[in-house]
Amino acid sequence: MTTDTLALSVQNLSVTVRRPGGRYPAVRGVDFTLARSSTLGLVGESGSGKSLTALAVAGLLADNLVPAGSARFHGEELIGMPEARRRALSGSRIGFVFQEPMSALHPVLPIGVQLTEGLRAHTSLTRAQRHGRAQELLELVGLTKTRDILGNRIGQLSGGMRQRVMIAMAISCEPDLLIADEPTTALDVTLQKQVIELLGGLQERLGLSLLLITHDLGVVAQTCENVAVMYAGEIVERGRTDQIMREPGHVYTRALLDASPRIGDARRRLPSIATAAPWLRDTRELAGASGPAALREVSPQHWVREQDEREDAA
Amino acid sequence: MSALLEIDDVVKHFRIGPPLRKKTFPAVKGVSLRIEAGTSYGLVGESGSGKTTVARMVAHLTTPTSGRIRFDGRDVTGLRGRRLREFRQSVQMVFQDPYGALNPRMTVLELISEPWEIHGLHSRADRRRRATTLLDQVGLAASALERKPVEFSGGQRQRIMIARALALEPRLIVADEPVSALDVSVQAQVLNLMKDLQDELGLSYLFISHDLSVVEFVCDRIGVMLLGELVEEGAREELYRSPRTQYTRTLLDAIPSLPTATLAGNETGAE
Numbered sequence: 001m002t003t004d005t006l007a008l009s010v011q012n013l014s015v016t017v018r019r020p021g022g023r024y025p026a027v028r029g030v031d032f033t034l035a036r037s038s039t040l041g042l043v044g045e046s047g048s049g050k051s052l053t054a055l056a057v058a059g060l061l062a063d064n065l066v067p068a069g070s071a072r073f074h075g076e077e078l079i080g081m082p083e084a085r086r087r088a089l090s091g092s093r094i095g096f097v098f099q100e101p102m103s104a105l106h107p108v109l110p111i112g113v114q115l116t117e118g119l120r121a122h123t124s125l126t127r128a129q130r131h132g133r134a135q136e137l138l139e140l141v142g143l144t145k146t147r148d149i150l151g152n153r154i155g156q157l158s159g160g161m162r163q164r165v166m167i168a169m170a171i172s173c174e175p176d177l178l179i180a181d182e183p184t185t186a187l188d189v190t191l192q193k194q195v196i197e198l199l200g201g202l203q204e205r206l207g208l209s210l211l212l213i214t215h216d217l218g219v220v221a222q223t224c225e226n227v228a229v230m231y232a233g234e235i236v237e238r239g240r241t242d243q244i245m246r247e248p249g250h251v252y253t254r255a256l257l258d259a260s261p262r263i264g265d266a267r268r269r270l271p272s273i274a275t276a277a278p279w280l281r282d283t284r285e286l287a288g289a290s291g292p293a294a295l296r297e298v299s300p301q302h303w304v305r306e307q308d309e310r311e312d313a314a
Numbered sequence: 315m316s317a318l319l320e321i322d323d324v325v326k327h328f329r330i331g332p333p334l335r336k337k338t339f340p341a342v343k344g345v346s347l348r349i350e351a352g353t354s355y356g357l358v359g360e361s362g363s364g365k366t367t368v369a370r371m372v373a374h375l376t377t378p379t380s381g382r383i384r385f386d387g388r389d390v391t392g393l394r395g396r397r398l399r400e401f402r403q404s405v406q407m408v409f410q411d412p413y414g415a416l417n418p419r420m421t422v423l424e425l426i427s428e429p430w431e432i433h434g435l436h437s438r439a440d441r442r443r444r445a446t447t448l449l450d451q452v453g454l455a456a457s458a459l460e461r462k463p464v465e466f467s468g469g470q471r472q473r474i475m476i477a478r479a480l481a482l483e484p485r486l487i488v489a490d491e492p493v494s495a496l497d498v499s500v501q502a503q504v505l506n507l508m509k510d511l512q513d514e515l516g517l518s519y520l521f522i523s524h525d526l527s528v529v530e531f532v533c534d535r536i537g538v539m540l541l542g543e544l545v546e547e548g549a550r551e552e553l554y555r556s557p558r559t560q561y562t563r564t565l566l567d568a569i570p571s572l573p574t575a576t577l578a579g580n581e582t583g584a585e
Contacts, residue, residue: 045497046468159361188360188524189568196570215497218570245572257572259502261531263554269509270502270531 006072007177007209008034008057013069013079015052015061026065027052027233029292034177034226039203039210041220041241043256044230053230054179054213058096059086073177092122095170099182101162105154111165112150118172137168141198160191164198171202178203181213196222217256221245229253234292239302249304316387317348318518319372319486324381326367341367343542344381349486349535354512354519356533358526358565363539366490369522373407373488374398385486403433406479410491412471416463422449422474423459429481448477451514452507469500476507480515490522505531526565530554538562 015027027049034040044050056067057078071078073094078086090096098104106114115137116130125133131150138146141164154162163183170178180199184192200223203210212224220227220241228238229252237250248254258271295303323346327338342364349355357365370376372383374393383391390401406429409415416425426445430436436444446456452473463471472492479487489508493501509532511517523529529536530550537547538561546559557563 045499189526190360190564192570193568216570218572221572222570256498259498260572261502261505261527262572263527263530263566263569265531267531269506272499272503272506 005036006033007036007038007074008211009070009072010053010057011070011072013053013056013067013071015049015056016066016068018064018066025233027056030069030230030235031295032228032235032238034209034211036176036209037203037207038226039200039212039224041212041214041224041227042230043214043217043220043227045215045256047232048230049233050213050215050230051181054181054211057211058094058179059090060096088122091118091175092173093176095173095175095178097163097166097170097178097180097183099185101154101159101166101186104166105162105169107154109153110151111154111157115150115165115169115172118169122173133172134168137172138165140171140202141165141168142194143168159187160194163187163191163195167195167198167202171206171208174206175208177209177211179211179213182215183212184219185214185216192219199223217245217260229256234305235295236305237303238295239299243299243302249298249302251307316351317384318351318386319349319520320382320384321345321347321368321372322382322384324368324371324378324383326364326371326376327379340542342371342378345539345542345544347537347544347547349518349520351485351518352512352516353535354521354533356521356523356529356536357539358523358529358536359539360524360565362541364542365522365539368539369407369488369490369520372486372520373405374402375407399433403482404484405486405488406482406484408472408475408479408487408489408492411495412468412475413463413495415475416471418463421460421462425463425474426478426481429478433482435482444481445477448480451480451511452477453503467500468496469503472496472500472504473507476504476511480511483515484517486518486520488520488522491524492521493528494523494525501528508532526554526569538565 010030010032013027013030014025016023017026030053032040042050042053052065055061057071059078059081061067067079069079112131112134115134119125119130119133134150135146138149143149143161143164157165183199184195187195196219199210202208212220214220224241226239227241227244228235229250231252237244237248237253244253248257255271261270293306295305298304323344324342325340325344326342327340329337330339331337345368347355357368359365367376371378378391382389385401385404393401423442423445426448427441430441445459449456449458454470454473463474466474493504496504505528508519512519519532521529521532533550535549536553537544539545540561546553546557546562553562557566
């Protein structure tokens, strides 16, 4: 695949945590690509590095987290990009949806002010045009009484409405790439279903490329063509979602699939994951000189990390 | 079989709005259910359906506006003083957020011993021994005793919370979303633990969850709440196989499903 068909191309990306006692890599050797107008799910449990990977791409890492390697957005290198250029991209061509609207949005500023912030920064629209655009955006994400909502504070809306507002904000400048970090985790299942459908619909209608970060394989199965599974800061498997769901190649992917109870399954006990993610801080030597194991292509476009004996035994 | 817990038409109204203006919100509008000894009852519903309020009334953390709650055949609705303290020994609660529910300044020994202190049970030396046994039951080493919650992962903290809930040897555990803050692998371990403890100790659970697949795994009987009312109730197999209400069907349909692959554990777990 040539680079001009790629919205995002990540190569050997790492994120190193600097702390008073030393440093350790929280993400390392991460490779994946996201084709234009396609969807990729980045899946893993707490501490797997999925959010750090997304934050590194979005340039939102805290000061003690140092990214290295490469992440190209339509060919342009994002890692180490000058701040001014980054600001020009963020919010305009790269949109971000956070997990918790309550903490990501300002509690006191009216929604209209927050929703038009990107438009003020990145477009030359007049105040009236921005207001009109804001109403369109709210309609686009399925909200009604949009005039009222623009004057509301975030606390006056329900959880589902808040997440819709955040999605509206993320797509306000018609970005090419939308990064959504656990956008449905805080929602009830029925709302989750609506938000998943909304994201899928927007992705198709606007031709967005979507990078979805989640711990929920079910959500990935509903939303993403491709999936990359992260474990302990590395990708252990990636490929087409349907294929990986049917024939997981890595023990960890398999364990993740098996660990969730499902409706109608008759199991008395759930298999526990022997390979539960280590605290990277405690296993720094694990991440020492020997970099991550290579990924092997087990079938076309299906990559699985070489497994050491310990993992095979698990 | 006589019921361990019987809730009869409980109603809870919360005062809302500015003080003195008597505006109320009906969070629970007349719920009745019963839990047999040694069984698990799952209460599912979305945010705001009133399931947590029901749980809190059962644990006597809030008082019903009207209705009756009977525990082991005795009316416990208006209990106060010594009687209430006695009742509290039989019903313990496990909360959703193990980060928020454990005092960060207390050691695990202090956390587990606190219920004994409140109820004036056991000597100092005895407490340490008993706490060690409890930790063992929930799969933690005795070395945890002197450590503080910050040193543990989410799953370990939930184990500590369960050990603390078991300290008074309760007969009913009210668990309010006990696994929803946990990763699936850790969730699996905590769910297995809760089932094991039930088999070992003959516990009953009132298990509150928004997750129908988790509830199916743990519970014998399930009630579905919507806007303060119990809209459907039934035995596990019956409710999942043939839901009677549209709302239950909607909830079941909303679960993002995984393509069916063969599940590990099916072969070993079916015995």
